[in-house]
């Protein structure tokens with residue numbers, strides 16, 4: 001309680017302690033200060049150009065806002081929770097510094113169009129940053145794919161060994177998913193790049209403003225066409241949160257693969273010391289904490305999306321104070337996304353592949369059973385029948401503790417007369433990947449083609 005509010009004219013009493021406590025957003029919207037100042041500078045310039053305020057007022061506002069930016073940056077700004085948010089804090093301080101010109105800044109503007117303009121400007125800057133990080137992660141994955149294109153390992157379905165694949169192919173599956181994330185981010189950016197400023201509280205303003213001038217000053221690609229939509233639209237935040245959820249899910253799945261691969265049971269990779277931690281009690285432990293937290297933090301990204309969707313669903317037109325609650329999920333998602341991408345990047349960049357282990361693993365669980373069925377198809381057996389024959393071979397081998405490779409040709413011929421000496425080449429799991437001929441397969445040619453296509457796409461993004 002205390003300070004008279006900037007909106008206090010029609011009130012006889014100040015709000016209660018709890019009302020102030022519930023209303024304040026300063027502790028989190030503080031991070032919008034730079035963009036609030038940018039928005040105010042553009043607005044003041046436009047007011048002056050349109051002769052709504054004088055050149056002297058504009059000069060004072062520019063000087064005052066420059067001082068405020070300095071004060072915030074060097075930690076001397078007198079923040080006051082009673083002024084609710086960063087926008088009111090800046091305006092109150094401006095008036096303290098420059099007098100009446102500060103009071104004129106809010107002409108033809110409402111906090112409703114101001115706040116959401118600031119959020120859009122801030123989010124656009126963060127999106128540039130996030131896009132750079134995400135593209136770097138894709139570059140790192142492609143680099144690892146290049147390094148592992150000769151590493152063969154089991155591919156899994158149901159987490160059971162299925163067919164041999166190249167590790168590069170497995171990693172590139174994530175690169176493709178993340179390229180789609182870049183597209184989702186671009187879409188969200190397009191939605192964000194629209195200017196609400198100049199819409200006033202909800203109905204427009206009683207001044208001959210120039211919104212195109214504002215859009216040009218603030219580098220916005222479009223102007224909101226409906227003032228009511230402008231002040232209540234939070235769809236672009238939902239688009240960003242959806243992007244962050246899907247992207248988080250991709251990172252989380254990759255993290256899960258990495259965690260599995262780094263276990264003693266799999267031992268396909270060894271994680272770097274830089275992304276693992278020890279245990280306070282078990283001296284031998286090396287835990288994959290960074291990957292685990294990438295996986296864990298994805299949960300809050302989903303939570304943020306759901307928070308916003310729930311917040312929006314019952315709101316009548318137009319601005320409702322509920323909308324202030326859009327910021328914490330957004331800010332948390334921005335911070336989390338940046339951490340997740342950077343963490344994942346470090347995990348992948350520094351992991352060591354235990355090639356001998358992955359190579360041995362493809363000899364397990366009859367990983368070339370499908371290849372043998374295809375061999376029989378090639379020799380004229382219908383596929384369903386071939387499937388049946390190989391199934392009984394697996395059963396036989398399991399029963400007699402044998403493998404396809406250990407059976408002599410006479411034994412194989414008992415299952416099908418069509419088996420010949422060339423079957424041993426087919427049985428070799430290390431040759432399995434090269435028999436894949438379809439477009440997009442795990443063969444070396446296909447993996448190299450994928451790397452080339454992805455690199456071309458990355459090139460378009462400036463890499």
Ligand code: ARG
Nearest residue numbers: 025085111112115319323324
């Ligand atoms: N801090 C508020 C927000 O972020 C400011 C908007 C207040 N507008 C109003 N009409 N009371 O939404």
